[in-house]
Amino acid sequence: MVRLLRRTCLYASLFLIGALGSSAVALGRPGGDGETPPGRDLKQPVDEAYTAKIKKYTTAPYFSSPLVDYLPAAKGVPTPEAVLGDVSGAPGILPYAEDVYKYMRLLEKALPGRVKVFSIGRTEENREMIAVAVSSEENLKRLDENKARLAKLADPRTIKLDDAEADRLVAQATPVYYITGTIHSPETGAPTALMELAYRLAVDESPYIKEIRDGVITLITPVVEVDGRDRMVDLYRWHLAHPKDFYPPLIYWGKYVAHDNNRDAMGVTLKLTENVLNTYVGWKAQVLHDLHESVPYLYDNTIGDGPYNAWIDPILADEWQMIGSRNVADLTRFGMPGVFAHGDFDTWSPGYLMFIAAMHNGISRLYETFGNGGADTQERTLEPEEYARTWYRQNPPLAKALWSQRDNNNYEETGLLTSLHYFNENKRLFLKNFYLKAKRSIQKPQAEGPAAYVLPADDPRTTLQAQLLGVMRKQAVEISRAKTAFSVAMPAKKDKSAKGKEGEKEQQPATVTKEFPAGSYIIRMDQPYSRIADALLDHQYWSPEDPQKTPYDDTGWTFGELFNVQVARVTDPKVLSVPMERVMEVAPEGGASGEGAVFAVNNHAEPALATLRYKLKNAAIEAAEEPFESAGTKFNRGTFLIRGVSREELDRAAREAGLQAVALESAPGVKSHAVRAARIALVHTWLSTQTEGWWRLALDNIGVPYDYVSTQVIAKAGDLNAKYDVILFPPVGFFSSASAVVNGIPTAWGNPLPWKNTPETPNLGKNDSTDDIRPGLGWEGVASLQRFVQNGGLLLTATDTSRLALSLGMAEGVTAGGGEKMKIIGSVLGARLVDGASPIAYGYDDKVSVYCDNGPVFSLTSIAGARGRRRLGEEMHSRPTGRGGIDDPDFTVGRVNQTPPEEPKSEIWEAPPVTDEQKRNGYRVIPEQDRPRVIFRYADNKDLLVSGLVEGGNEIAQHPAVIDAPSGKGHVVLFSINPVYRGETRGTYAMVLNAIMNFDSLGAGRKEAK
């Protein structure tokens, strides 16, 4: 899961040469601590054939343990061989999800008392997800009874926070340990490991395993990313069928995103996150343990590295240390090399799937074991830093080793079995902690605070507010609504400019009173899941001085800021006694009101306006180019003026979109232009599809249709303007250099890499397909895009594709640089509106928060072909040595001194004014009407940081964030920010949607050329 390479858990390594010494050690009888030792029950027969194959496929004895070097036999109970045709981890065998499910259901059929399979939901492509419970007959018989106990521990309000009652429940309850496999599709080992694990847990009579079965309910989702798993198995089988060929990388995992499916635990926009979250919370599980494969041989990043997430309970940090350290110790005692904790994974971001547990009073865990990305046995060679002995890795992995899927399965199963055993040994402690963390979540208002978050009823962005509350609902957070208006004391904002002189007491009051209207939403912090609400709604600060220099993922995420929704953090406990009622659904009231020839829908930069535009295909919709007032209501620039649709149809569409359409007596006397349901192409490369996947997901949810086309199609499309008005080219992510995008993957050697739906690969090619993923955009494609813009189209780019467009010379007068010392790692930054008359800005206020990940840093110039001047904050104007003071002119003795002309000034986000010298024979001077127009800029340095890490922010402060560059008859709109990211940046979606719907009027409001 590494951020730096942004491909982390992908390509791991391995293999061995030197024969090491002893094999797995049989550990002795229990010592003074009374723990049962691992090792088989000599009275239970072993499946000899299966056991022999385990041995055969394990490449060295020390890659195994006494827990997994045999398979117990149980009459009438199928082993994984029944479905796989070989043992778990056998070379060449990678089961589809449906085969894994088939096995789990066979196991359930053979041992219905000990195994139960539950369907937990469907994926985006309608594949099933399951959870398999394995425990003793006794435990599974009493699942409901047990769940009722766990539910009381999970919500201590139900037992009035009575510790004695909690102790009684803890003594009786059986905990739930939830294991999830293969969320990352190229990390292929978990399903077979979990099939065999389920079998062992269900049938093994050794005391060590029996204790787990009797003491714990193990819950297993063997395949989290089911859509991606099936594609990965297709690819692997293609590879087996064409052993001499190169095979394509897994271009699509889930329908929308790849590796980022493990960054969705905040926004919960993917089905897999929602299904796992519901299962975890629904079962009241204590642990969520997610399996990955990118680090040799078992990196238990349960403990991780700093900084820890600021919102976790310290009890959890201690649990991480306990469980992680013991787990490493157990495997080290078996003689298994390369097992370690700590490492470089910080637990700052709550975006990982496993973090659902950390944010819901449980214990999050994650393994990185070592996978070959398939089931081939291969020699693997590690990087020096991977095999180095470090303080936390005293028995490091081998520099070179032959590695098999079976080895990987051995590590996964051994780690899980020892974890389950240790967890069971200490389950009363962990259950009590589960209760205590929930209790402390409920006591938050009196402890560290805040008392509540309030989302005011008069926030004009009602649909975005509802979406933010919808995320809270998905996170199992309770939402209430105030029945009356109320006021609370809020800490007064410190006025940065009004700092008292030294010794002078500050005159500012400590608090101010803030009023909230009736109907405001209150998220009380005295609820069991207050922790996740607090973590998402609060602000984050990552110090540039932090010893952790390589943040693993985003450093800031404040949801109120990114949704462009008002959120008040209220510490005044008075808020909790406001009369309020619980609400289960938050749906903003929309619909048509009044009678008139024209209806107005105010523009507050809500994506719902695009929903409405595309829904009312045949309506005539115009945008008001200036604000206006009608019947006492103020309407913003960009307000929709709707005609040519029946009142019923408008009412229905507005209701569904959650927008209010108000009849006007007459059309307002302001200039307006048509708002179009533009025809859109969304372009992807065959290099990487994840980052654009978030754009597809957003457009699908908003109801904006588009053609999904690859750069190869663009290259051959001919007249793009005949088909499209707008081409969206979202960020590429990996391999985004101009040469990679234009040239693609080299075709000068190797074989075609098909991504196609064929009988051989039935799960590929549904998003898009090609005979060969290697060719890129090509020079024809570049020419096609250029022609499209020149002929009046809109090309919209963001982050790396903005760099691409600029390096291809598609927008005159803009340059993109990188920072020198700048370090902005997935942070929330302040931005400011520069040109509110641009349609791209419709509905926005002067301030908006944006997501930024190191730029690029845009600069403008009015001289064609010149480099934009990068200015690093305040410029020093020096004067030569001479008479007078620093602000005085120098003088020349013996002549009348000329007053020098006023030096032309400009802001950082503007192009430097064209000088008189440049105007002389000024053939390079870009005419005013053709110059790029800055719509938003980054805030001043002092206001730049909203949440996260900002170091060297002066390099990007005040520089343009969103630019509209006219080119020929069309436009290139360039984003330095990523406006559509991980379902989290909904407040900036409208910048993109505004550009789309106003593609042929982007010049509106442009200042007339002088």
Ligand SMILES: [Zn+2]
């Ligand atoms: Zn992974």
